[in-house]
Amino acid sequence: MAVETITTGNLVADAEVRFTPNGKQVTELRIGATYSRKDKQTGQWQDEGEPVFITAAFWGDGHEHLHNLKKGTRVTVSGPLKVRTYQTQNGEDRTSLELIFPRFLGAIPKGDQQPTYQAPAGGQAQDPWANQNAPF
Template identity: 30%
Template structure:
């Protein structure tokens, strides 16, 4: 059996971040997803899909995404029910997101609306470690590049190939 959902759309409002009594973050949000066809009047319609995401990704979504931001959602469909105030059974179907990708930078967001931090999603405060030395190998000059092309064939046997 398979229950998988992949959506790309824009937030219809700012995510609603809340915390459970145990301190677990949960964000509810709705995304508008365009349909791949036009109606009889030639207009494109959209579906408005309710979603929920938990824990740290919920906090990241609420902190970095705003109404109008384009996001990608990967998750599953879930249906739950409860008794309403009038005593009737209420059914809710929503997407429980496993991950949310931020699909545009702030500069690419629609005018007057917030945006994301790029497709990688969450990015911590970049000024946080500003005074610490950076010891990453990729920031050093390229002294010994093992992938540099010398123009010579390499010696590799078929047994070394993974396929």
């Protein structure tokens, strides 16, 4: 059984687009998130605990709308969470968190950036409520 998660955080680097040796496209987002809560006394948000870094790799075509996402952009993604352990070139054991088969749920640009999301080619954005009338 998989641990399904929804993560909202900031990109710690620009979206990375690369290709495998057999030509398959991979768009990778590296996301940093820290649990925070609003202090009732001051009204300020305070970080609680250490930051968590998650990698979401989107395989294949159809993710072109992610290519222009920049460092600092707040994104929301979801998917099954996987813990991967590996060894560095120096022999140190490391652990990383990855979303497998992630879904991109949205982005809010940092500062004065313009929104970068565009509907996939081929017509309207896939909004299931777009052509629905109000039930009253």
